[in-house]
Amino acid sequence: MRADALRNRTRILAAAEEVFAERGASASTEEVAARAGVAIGTVFRHFPTKRDLLAAIMKELRESLIVKAESLIAAGDEETAFFDYFTFLVERAAKVGTVVSLLAEEGTSIEPGEQVMALTQTFGSLLDAAQDAGAVRPEVRLDEVMALLTATTHGALAAAWSDDLRHRTVTLLLNALRTR
Amino acid sequence: MRADALRNRTRILAAAEEVFAERGASASTEEVAARAGVAIGTVFRHFPTKRDLLAAIMKELRESLIVKAESLIAAGDEETAFFDYFTFLVERAAKVGTVVSLLAEEGTSIEPGEQVMALTQTFGSLLDAAQDAGAVRPEVRLDEVMALLTATTHGALAAAWSDDLRHRTVTLLLNALRTR
DNA sequence: TGAAAATATGAGTCTCGACTCATCTTGTCA
């Protein structure tokens, strides 16, 4: 790949990440091109469809989220890792709309399942560890946790909750999972 | 108003209710017109903008939801009315996407606040009653309940939960509000 | 250095959905 092509590809990805985070997945490709300082044709040369562009970003995003989870696991506190990660994701989603798309694959459905699957697996490890450590009630199932996560994440974004409300709501929710 | 005008208005509203319930608020006005068996110009004669049409339906919807709440209040069981209503709304939202728009005013923001306000007030009465009866923990606040409702409602729709998952998730959630 | 191949450009095409309006149709009422 030519040097300028690589440089542009990088710029486009960075711009797209910003734009989609700010405006959500419905932001226009034109805006991404403008932000990257590149003509729109160039964007489409690198990513034939908007979906491809979204998919590329989601992949990066997913990987960064998984890295975060791994560092929490590595830190070794099973009792709080699960809760911290949940909170982290909701927080992140409130700022970065793309996280929401990633979790629900709403509308723009990218590589059905694969993206979310990896995240779900990661969450599964955290949940298992927390349950083994006795921090989360044993009858709580992974799909329920993912459902709560999807819901909170969507709600926080769509209804624009205040920081305070988001915090109280997440706390309430996590207490429902905690061992009594 | 002429007789045929009234008839068409009624047909349009009925068609719009169906179409928006099935396809969400982003369904086209053309489809509404087709379903109503009417030309698109006629729809716009009765409702100058799509937003007006949506607003008319939301008004009906909101009123029907409030009627449901009132019947629950009238039934007199404060301990279960709150939980039943929450469950009812989520169930409804899973089928009727418009409920979700109504709750979050996402994108299509209609008469900012007014629509939701009435629902919130109604929910406030149910919550107060349930707390007085000792069924819901006293520290739970109304805005938290509305946040949970918005979230669940969005999640259920966006992620297409199964009936079983939805049921388990709502149960989990409501147990978080219940007196221990 | 000077092609040739790879890239970039951006005006233009296409589609879709909201909304308009000149023209035709129908309900109403004297």
Place this chain on the structure above:
DNA sequence: TGACAAGATGAGTCGAGACTCATATTTTCA
């Protein structure tokens, strides 16, 4: 019943956003 105002019609306008392609630039490497 006839005239006219209210209403219906649907082709057409407008704007937005995804995507294309003929042409202009670069990069690269013999």
